[in-house]
Amino acid sequence: MTVLAKTTSELSSESVRSLYDQLVVKAKEISHLQGISGLLGWDQEVMMPTNSADSRANQLSALAGVIHAKETSSSLGSILEELEKRQAAQDLSTELNPYELANIRLSRKAYKAETLLPSELVQASASLTSKAVGAWAQARKESDYAKFAPYLEQQITLLRQKVGHHMKGGVCEEARKINEKARASLGLKEGDECYKGYYQALLDEYEPGFKVDRLHNLFEDLKKSLVPLIAKINAKNFQHDDAFLQGEWDVTKQKEFSHRVSERIGFDLEAGRLDVSTHPFTGGAHSTDVRMTTRYTLTDLKEGITGTIHETGHSLYEQGRSKEYVDTPVSAALSLGVHESQSLLWERMVGLSKPFWTNTLPLLKEKFQEPSHEALQSVTVDHFFNAWNRVEPGFIRVEADEVTYGLHVVLRYEIEKALVEGDITVAEVPGLWNAKMKEYLGLEVTEDRLGCLQDTHWAVGLIGYFPTYTLGSIYAVQIFAAAKEAIPNLDEHLAKGEFHVLKKWLNENIHQQGSLRESGDDLIFGLTGQHLDSSLYVKYLTEKYTKIYDL
Amino acid sequence: MTVLAKTTSELSSESVRSLYDQLVVKAKEISHLQGISGLLGWDQEVMMPTNSADSRANQLSALAGVIHAKETSSSLGSILEELEKRQAAQDLSTELNPYELANIRLSRKAYKAETLLPSELVQASASLTSKAVGAWAQARKESDYAKFAPYLEQQITLLRQKVGHHMKGGVCEEARKINEKARASLGLKEGDECYKGYYQALLDEYEPGFKVDRLHNLFEDLKKSLVPLIAKINAKNFQHDDAFLQGEWDVTKQKEFSHRVSERIGFDLEAGRLDVSTHPFTGGAHSTDVRMTTRYTLTDLKEGITGTIHETGHSLYEQGRSKEYVDTPVSAALSLGVHESQSLLWERMVGLSKPFWTNTLPLLKEKFQEPSHEALQSVTVDHFFNAWNRVEPGFIRVEADEVTYGLHVVLRYEIEKALVEGDITVAEVPGLWNAKMKEYLGLEVTEDRLGCLQDTHWAVGLIGYFPTYTLGSIYAVQIFAAAKEAIPNLDEHLAKGEFHVLKKWLNENIHQQGSLRESGDDLIFGLTGQHLDSSLYVKYLTEKYTKIYDL
CATH class of the missing domain: 1.20.120 (Four Helix Bundle (Hemerythrin (Met), subunit A))
Structure with missing residues (x-):
């Protein structure tokens, strides 16, 4: 009709x-x-x-x-x-x-x-991205940054044009204000180039309403606390015995175990699927049709399990969307950071916790009874917990543990913001990257494929996206703390495998709220009476790892 | 843009x-x-x-x-x-x-x-169909035709309205001519109801360009030949020993075997998938992305194999579409009947043939070596062929063998044409159905769920669709005969498993032709110099089954 x-x-x-x-x-x-x-x-x-x-x-x-x-x-x-x-x-x-x-x-x-975007710009961006991804893949393979640099340069040019159109049309008022203030203080005339505030506009696409100066302060605080914590762990030069995690893990059994864990947590297989893909993700067609994926590695039991729990967290958010406002914008996730908080809350606050493994370790032992995994049968929950939470600085973000992960993100944020706003050139990226890796994690990057060429984000034009990973982990700690206050004996519930208690609370307080609030910060404030703050996050990491590594 | x-x-x-x-x-x-x-x-x-x-x-x-x-x-x-x-x-x-x-x-x-169709009619049709399917399912379950009859009545009313709009707008000139001629001969005035020619318009949607009077003659010829052939087989009251087909067939092995057969025939897994669904079908998104399904039954080895070969035939048509005219109408299948000819050619002319089983039976024996299937190991190709081609009249069309199948279709054609053109009422359907079953197949229908309620087609408004199944089987015989003339030693190729020879010929002569011709009849004429004709089909069945049943 x-x-x-x-x-x-x-x-x-x-x-x-x-x-x-x-x-x-x-x-x-x-x-x-x-x-x-x-x-x-x-x-x-x-x-x-x-x-x-x-x-x-x-x-x-x-x-x-x-x-x-x-x-x-x-x-x-x-x-x-x-x-x-x-x-x-x-x-x-x-x-x-x-x-x-x-x-x-x-x-x-x-x-x-x-x-606001002219169609020529949208087309140019799509066309560049497809070329840039090819160039990046080649550059990473050969560890040759020069092959990627021109494409990064062009992505930044197009992103600046996009922000220009958005700022002119009033899409992100905060960005416009920052830009005007900078122009005034620099005494610029109309037509003079000035990209201050542009990062704010980009961040706003992924984390609506979140201010860059707050982000900056959060990340500065993180650095101040995490760099010495990591240095302390490194200096200890000790790891718990994880011989029981070695060897090969039958992939069919891994799959069955992951499905079981995901269902126990509350993933609804009548409103979604769990399959396998090269890179795990959560997507799908609807809150009643959530498709998540994971991957299994023969020699790495942890990857499949933590990956599944992570995606289950994302999926619970999607399956938990408001039914009353189904298919309207307010039912959608508030921001990427808040979405990530749901995956990380389950992956870390639950899936890396002692209560969780108190009930899940017996299931794992039950699943893997082969003689080759005899060592698993005798491991205690305490020992399992210590070894499962191994911290070790590494070059690759996606392989990082929860202690070092945040600094991988801070480093990227600092570089991408400086790039977009014109404080550094594309040519300066590798040097800066390597210097920061040394400063934050104590690692010497010798090849750009292990450094600034490792992620696909910049090639596809995703700038302003990285911070949402770490915002997610900070949200997760504060949301979990709020849940603990609201739910009597939450740890005991988790230790008994009664995950539905936590799921229900998240459904009501996060998932069904959708995009009602104007920012993740507002959501946290509404829930806890406090703004987003890295101190609880740092406290969580410090207390946990001080015990594990006897610092 | x-x-x-x-x-x-x-x-x-x-x-x-x-x-x-x-x-x-x-x-x-x-x-x-x-x-x-x-x-x-x-x-x-x-x-x-x-x-x-x-x-x-x-x-x-x-x-x-x-x-x-x-x-x-x-x-x-x-x-x-x-x-x-x-x-x-x-x-x-x-x-x-x-x-x-x-x-x-x-x-x-x-x-x-x-x-030409008013949106109100399109909506009314969609809405009726969803209710009619529910009513039909319930009616079939309870074997209570009265519960379905009012919906069938409404479907016919809407279909007549649809045809009315199409005829007025000149979509099917042939139908209009038939209608005008009937009106003239009956001396009707404008506004007087007359549904003659309406079946022609419906048939044209599924089998474009095919004339109902030709269809009528083909089906009359079929009846004349097949009714006595079936009676003769029945009278023989003999079946070849098929003990070697009894028992349970491991579904995983069935699956592996079906995939192997499908790939040997030429299904390209890089341009399609084979999965499982309740009702087997071939669909998908593109000629490079053909999705077919089959189903496996623990106690019925034949169902999974023949179903897979049937869908493979459809899939080869889809995968074989013209690349030069990709995504334009001419690259699409000419008609449902021609599509069915491709599935039936592989299912029957190949998959039920002795040459095919000469090379495939050893693979089947290799796959099922369990002691419970010991009898399979010693069966000869001749014996297998005879037992695999069992003929037995039954109530259910989708379970019918190739000899009786055609009469199931003729019966439906006769009833649905009379219904749409106003020669019988909805109330008369069960009686007519049962009388024809007795006449054509010698069976007494005692319950409508085994009779006129067995198929979903009428509930979803598919009238004019059934004949394409049997047109497909007639096309298949003529196309296979043409292939045999064009390809020296085709049977020997098939006996050696060299299916690519036949596939290539079909690609060039059928698949890549798409909808170039105006009707399936034109296609056959272009290929063979002869029009569609049931005599070759009858000859094929008569010779084959005279030998098998020693008539």
């Missing part, structure tokens, strides 16, 4: 409720189409035969075109505009509830962000 | 080549989106978790809306209209090749068929 777009004057005679309802119809249609896109992405990584890469690219591109047209349609624009007029004239909170108001706010922001 | 639709006067100044190119751009976009729809359908049957039925329905409906809008866009209409003007004024074959001309013809027909 074709519904003709209404004219502005027709809309002006309608009630706020009717305008809102029309907005929801459009939002739901976009959500359905985005769900399809999510399924295609999952299929591509998990199921698709090799020869159909081209046809899948065509399908994704056709669908993206359709979604873009819906997201930027003038009929959607007219409804949003009329709602903006009403909002300027009266307080809509008498007619709409906070979730509905959030839907208007989020729809308006998304509409602006989509409509 | 938004491209504004061109005005009619702008188009009138463009070259035919340019108009054609614009048509292709639109056709390809539609094809990409249809590919997505195909993937969603596959996923729903094979991968989707149970709770996401609603979200998937929303996604499919949103996508269908998008595709419908593209298929009926006025910009597409303008291009087609301009091409029609040119075609009226000059012979376009000097500028476009036959494949390109077919693309114009097929696009015009699809555009008309889509634009």
